[in-house]
Amino acid sequence: MEHYNLEKDIASDLKEQFELEYGPTWHCLVGRHFSSYVTHEKSCYCYFYIGQMGVMLFKTP
Numbered sequence: 001m002e003h004y005n006l007e008k009d010i011a012s013d014l015k016e017q018f019e020l021e022y023g024p025t026w027h028c029l030v031g032r033h034f035s036s037y038v039t040h041e042k043s044c045y046c047y048f049y050i051g052q053m054g055v056m057l058f059k060t061p
Contacts, residue, residue: 007031007053018057029056 004010011028018026022044029036032052038045044059 010053010055014055014057018059022059025061026057026059030054 004013007030011030014030015026015028018028027038031054034054034056036056038058039060040058041061045057047054047056049055
């Protein structure tokens with residue numbers, strides 16, 4: 001994560017990697033402060049922290 005300058009670059013890279021590994025369509029949010037209310041495919045949602053940075057990934061049909 002240290003080689004990224006912007007949170008949007010982290011989100012873009014994670015989205016691309018998830019779509020290569022698991023197929024489309026993934027969405028990614030990265031940041032210190034955000035709220036969400038999403039609909040996602042069953043078993044296709046994750047939320048975790050890397051240090052102080054929150055990361056949310058979810059897949060839509």
